[in-house]
Amino acid sequence: TSLIVMLLLVRGTPRVRFATAWMLIAILPFAFFTWGITSRYQYLPAIGFAMLLSEGVEWLARVLEGRIPNRARLTIVAVVAAVITIRFMVFASEAVENFAKRTEMWRGFGQAIRAEYPQVPPGGVVVISRALAEKHGRLYLEGLVRWEYRDPTIRVELR
Secondary structure, X not given: OHXXXXXXXXXXXXXXXXXXXXXXXXXXXXXXXXXOOHHHHOHHHHHHHHHHHHHHHHHHHHHHEOOEOHHHHHHHHHHHHHHHHHHHHHHHHHHHHHHHXXXXXXXXXXXXXXXXXXXXXXXXXXXXXXXXXXXXXXXXXXXHHHHHHOOOOOEEEEO
């Protein structure tokens, strides 16, 4: 993969170099994350990847031009574009389902907090046990509670 990226940067057309650079630069901010849900950051590098795919389809059309009849060339290019599109539609659909499954515990936790604290006034406090905080990861709890109530002034205390 690294060799291919280097070849694209060195030997590619200006648009290919731009798309490759876009992809690499967009990956840098989260490249060193160590947790498993970095997929939510991949939309920006995906733009560069999409530009590379479109350049590849355009390259295929240029290579076939003059070598085979126009109708056959257009059919081949259309089929390749359709296969790429369908492949990524399936991938995107599965990614949404997988993300929903991985985050189900957070939705359940939000519902449990709301059941225990039906109303929280602005600037109010929600008390969460330390054991529960350790189970769910205390880093995200205050953000989750604030999102659940749509109130950025709510505070979380651990006891």
